[in-house]
Amino acid sequence: MIGATLVGIATSAIRLATPYLYAAIGEALGQLSGVLNLGVDGIMLMGAFSGFYVTLLTGHPTLGLLAAVGTGGLMGLLMAFVSVTLQAEQGISGIGLYLFGLGLSTLLFGMTVGTVKAVAGFPPTPIPGLSQIPILGEILFSHNPLVYGAFALVPLAWFVLNKTPFGLKLRAAGQNPLAADSLGVNVIRVRYVAVIIGGILSGIAGASLSIALLNVFQQNMTNGMGFIAVALVYFGGWRPLGVLAGAMLFSTVNAIQVWLQVQGVDIPSDFALMMPYVITILVLASMARRRIHVPAALNKPFERGGE
Amino acid sequence: MRKIGFVALVLVMVDLISLGAPFRVAVILPSTINDFAWSQSMYEALMAIQEEMGEENFQFVYSENMYVIADAAAAIRDYAAQGYDLIIAHGSQYGSSLVDIAPDFPKTSFVWGSTAQTFTELGIHNIFAYAPHAEEGGYVNGVIAALLTKTGIIGGIGPIKTGDAKRYAAGFEKGIKDTNPDVQVNYTFIGSYSDVALASEAARTFVNAGADVLTGTAQMTVGAISVAKEKGITWLGYDVDQSPLAPKTVAASIVVDWTVALKPIIAMIREGKYGGEILPLTFANGGLKLVLNDAALEGKLSPAEIIELKALVWETLRKIVSGEIIIEVE
Numbered sequence: 001m002i003g004a005t006l007v008g009i010a011t012s013a014i015r016l017a018t019p020y021l022y023a024a025i026g027e028a029l030g031q032l033s034g035v036l037n038l039g040v041d042g043i044m045l046m047g048a049f050s051g052f053y054v055t056l057l058t059g060h061p062t063l064g065l066l067a068a069v070g071t072g073g074l075m076g077l078l079m080a081f082v083s084v085t086l087q088a089e090q091g092i093s094g095i096g097l098y099l100f101g102l103g104l105s106t107l108l109f110g111m112t113v114g115t116v117k118a119v120a121g122f123p124p125t126p127i128p129g130l131s132q133i134p135i136l137g138e139i140l141f142s143h144n145p146l147v148y149g150a151f152a153l154v155p156l157a158w159f160v161l162n163k164t165p166f167g168l169k170l171r172a173a174g175q176n177p178l179a180a181d182s183l184g185v186n187v188i189r190v191r192y193v194a195v196i197i198g199g200i201l202s203g204i205a206g207a208s209l210s211i212a213l214l215n216v217f218q219q220n221m222t223n224g225m226g227f228i229a230v231a232l233v234y235f236g237g238w239r240p241l242g243v244l245a246g247a248m249l250f251s252t253v254n255a256i257q258v259w260l261q262v263q264g265v266d267i268p269s270d271f272a273l274m275m276p277y278v279i280t281i282l283v284l285a286s287m288a289r290r291r292i293h294v295p296a297a298l299n300k301p302f303e304r305g306g307e
Numbered sequence: 308m309r310k311i312g313f314v315a316l317v318l319v320m321v322d323l324i325s326l327g328a329p330f331r332v333a334v335i336l337p338s339t340i341n342d343f344a345w346s347q348s349m350y351e352a353l354m355a356i357q358e359e360m361g362e363e364n365f366q367f368v369y370s371e372n373m374y375v376i377a378d379a380a381a382a383i384r385d386y387a388a389q390g391y392d393l394i395i396a397h398g399s400q401y402g403s404s405l406v407d408i409a410p411d412f413p414k415t416s417f418v419w420g421s422t423a424q425t426f427t428e429l430g431i432h433n434i435f436a437y438a439p440h441a442e443e444g445g446y447v448n449g450v451i452a453a454l455l456t457k458t459g460i461i462g463g464i465g466p467i468k469t470g471d472a473k474r475y476a477a478g479f480e481k482g483i484k485d486t487n488p489d490v491q492v493n494y495t496f497i498g499s500y501s502d503v504a505l506a507s508e509a510a511r512t513f514v515n516a517g518a519d520v521l522t523g524t525a526q527m528t529v530g531a532i533s534v535a536k537e538k539g540i541t542w543l544g545y546d547v548d549q550s551p552l553a554p555k556t557v558a559a560s561i562v563v564d565w566t567v568a569l570k571p572i573i574a575m576i577r578e579g580k581y582g583g584e585i586l587p588l589t590f591a592n593g594g595l596k597l598v599l600n601d602a603a604l605e606g607k608l609s610p611a612e613i614i615e616l617k618a619l620v621w622e623t624l625r626k627i628v629s630g631e632i633i634i635e636v637e
Contacts, residue, residue, distance in 0.1 A: 004515075008512065008515040008516070011515075012508055012511065012512060012515075015508065015511075016504070016508055019504070106339075106372070110339070110341075114341055115341040115343065116341065116342065116343045116529045116552060117552070118532075118533055118536060118552060118553060209503075209504060213504065213507065214503055214504060214507050214530050214533055215533050215537070216503065216529050216530065216533050218342070218501075218503050218526070218527075218529060218530075219338070219339055219372065220372075220501055221501075221503045221504070223499065223501050223502045223503070223504070223505075225504070254505070254508075255508070255512075258495070258497075258505065258508050258509050258512050259512050261493075261495035261496070261497075261509070262462060262493055262495050262509060262512045262513050262516060263493065263516065264493035269468055269495070269496040269497075269498060270498065273497070273498035
């Protein structure tokens with residue numbers, strides 16, 4: 001019984017962590033290049049809607065996913081244009097992008113679909129062989145493809161950031177753009193690419209809700225997840241593994257609180273709901289002193305030949 | 308959605324003077340008219356009244372997504388200033404705003420719910436309240452759940468433990484216990500009206516714990532209904548008929564028919580009474596209705612069992628209406 005419970009909680013946590021992982025790793029790439037994008041939640045909503053709508057029309061979640069990738073990329077391009085080319089205040093333009101995505105996804109949903117509908121999204125796809133492993137098989141290898149994708153993204157992002165020339169350029173653009181520029185790095189282009197990739201990943205994060213985990217779309221269905229993703233980037237110290245740890249901590253505590261209530265454990269529901277946030281803040285506070293990875297040029301527009 | 312402007316104000320003045328003017332209603336909704344729950348049920352009621360009275364006699368406008376109470380209060384005040392006959396603030400969270408605004412517009416009538424309070428003790432006489440007896444609906448769904456479950460484990464998913472959601476949950480648990488005391492029922496509140504993902508995760512956790520019948524209230528439950536559909540278990544709905552969302556999953560829905568409260572309110576306003584009454588919505592007065600979905604029942608029970616279930620459910624409804632079953636809510 002206890003074993004089954006732990007497996008259930010761990011499986012829940014893996015599922016809950018999925019949208020956060022996509023969004024937070026995408027956000028980390030942007031921030032490491034020097035751009036703070038607070039519009040993640042709005043991009044997620046646009047990704048969730050476009051993925052849902054295309055899946056509804058075509059019956060193919062793969063096409064829906066492509067639509068979410070395209071929409072997320074376009075939203076990322078918009079953010080990059082405003083913050084990198086126009087050099088607008090990043091925090092403010094990100095909030096603007098969030099409100100834009102929230103409003104537009106609600107409007108488009110109202111105009112096209114109009115009512116809550118269910119779609120056939122990505123079905124759970126147990127991995128042959130691996131899913132037969134006792135305990136771990138169910139926890140790790142019995143999910144839908146977008147869940148696997150989110151976890152595969154962690155080592156991939158680590159590799160790109162630390163082992164490729166592009167990763168080096170990206171970090172240089174965020175640490176010391178002037179020096180990077182003098183060494184021949186096209187800072188503007190690197191930031192564009194990073195923010196657009198971040199947008200694409202946020203779009204996938206939204207689609208992971210609307211066509212994989214929930215298979216419905218509803219106005220404002222992300223419910224602020226994009227902002228938690230931004231917090232997870234700080235939590236994770238701008239490292240993919242740190243983001244993974246943060247996302248898993250948050251979603252595990254969330255899974256535990258859901259489970260406690262479902263089991264009828266007699267604790268006030270409001271207290272249970274506070275748990276994920278309280279524990280996250282406590283851990284964050286205890287780690288505050290060793291946050292050494294803040295990109296030095298975060299939030300600072302770059303201009304060639306500027307001071 | 309809101310018509311703001313001087314032209315509207317002038318039109319209202321003309322309306323008030325001319326006899327047989329249309330009755331004009333403005334409604335504030337916390338979610339959207341297509342949420343498959345709370346807001347949609349009110350929208351459908353207004354559409355039904357309009358159909359009955361005719362568009363020339365009954366008009367309404369609405370503001371959706373008013374989950375920020377300050378925005379809702381501003382909208383309520385705007386509508387009042389535009390001279391609407393009745394302003395519906397469709398949510399318990401709007402009560403304190405009405406106390407603030409209603410005294411400034413003594414010739415405008417306000418109605419809200421689902422907290423049974425009209426503030427006459429504060430000297431305010433232009434606020435009505437509607438109060439669905441959600442516990443009656445919960446009780447009937449509880450009886451149905453107890454008859455449908457094979458695993459003996461049933462779950463409920465609510466938003467915040469207050470108002471309608473709390474009354475429904477209390478009724479649901481009692482309905483199950485009165486029908487089969489051996490069934491295990493747990494009701495969880497996820498703390499949000501909008502967190503579809505958490506509602507869905509709560510549903511998955513219930514399924515993992517062995518539940519084969521789930522219920523819940525408020526608009527975020529669409530996430531849970533989607534899980535019920537995927538897992539092939541039963542969902543029991545509230546607010547509107549939720550079976551179109553998952554025809555083989557939603558075995559029954561308790562539908563709230565707000566026209567039962569709104570029609571008497573409109574009549575009272577026409578006679579010059581602007582508030583002070585609480586209008587209950589019950590099975591007895593038709594404010595609550597049960598919609599059974601045979602397509603879902605047939606997948607779960609044999610024809611004989613369905614007949615048995617229906618007989619017991621109608622008997623339960625009869626006892627609630629006659630007062631033989633009384634459901635206390637703390």
